[in-house]
Amino acid sequence: MECGISGVILAGGSGRRFGGITKSNIVVDGETIISRIISTINDLFSEIIIISNNPSEFPDLARFKIAGDHYLKAGPLGGIHSGLMSSQQDAIFVFAGDMPFLDKEIINEQIRQFRLNDYDILIPRIGRLIEPLHSIFRVSVLSRLEMFLAEGKRSVREFISEMNAGYIDLQDSDENKRAFININSLSDIERIK
Secondary structure (H helix, E strand, C coil): CCCCEEEEEECCCCCHHHCCCCHHHCEECCEEHHHHHHHHHCCCCCCEEEECCCHHHCHHHCCCEEECCCCCCCHHHHHHHHHHHHCCCCEEEEEECCCCCCCHHHHHHHHHHHHHCCCCEEEEEECCEECCCEEEEEHHHHHHHHHHHHCCCCCHHHHHHCCCEEEEECCCCHHHHHCCCCCCCHHHHHHHC
16 A cells, blocks of 8 residues: 655744744745745645644645644654644655655655655755654654653654655755755845845
C-alpha cells in the first residue's frame, strides 16, 4: 500500500524582525509566501495542514486544517510535532513557511524516493548542506519526538541525527539552491528581488 503523505506548512514564528508580520504573510512578487507555497503543493497532497498559533492571521485559508503547537516555544520542532499529531496520513512533508520558491519537481522526487525506502525521515542535501525544513517525517516517529521534546531538546538537526534518516542528493545548481531560499531578514527580501 502506498504511503499517504500530508503537506505541512510551518507558518508560526513571532515575526520580530519584520515588525510583527508573520514571515508566511510577507509578499513576494505580488503574492504572500504562504499562498505561493500552497499554489505549488496544493495538487500534491490531499491534506494540507498549516501550523500556527494565530489562525486569525490566515483568514483566507480556513479551508485548510490549522493546528497550533502543543509544545510552546519549541521552534520548528514543535511545529513538526503538531503536524505529526494532526495528520491523517502515514507521513508529513514539512515545509518552512518562509520559502517562496519551492520546486514541484524536487518535491515529487523527494516523495518518490521516500516511498521507495524505509527511512523515518528523508532530507534533501546539496553537497554537505541539508534542508531539514523541507523534509518528510513518518508519523511513527511521534513518540520518539515527544520524548525528545519532553527532555527540553529543541534542535531539529539533533532529532534527525537520532533517527533512521536518509538523504536525497541534489545537484549543486542555482536552480536547486533557489528552491530552499528562505526569508530571515528584510535584506533577504531585497536580495531576492
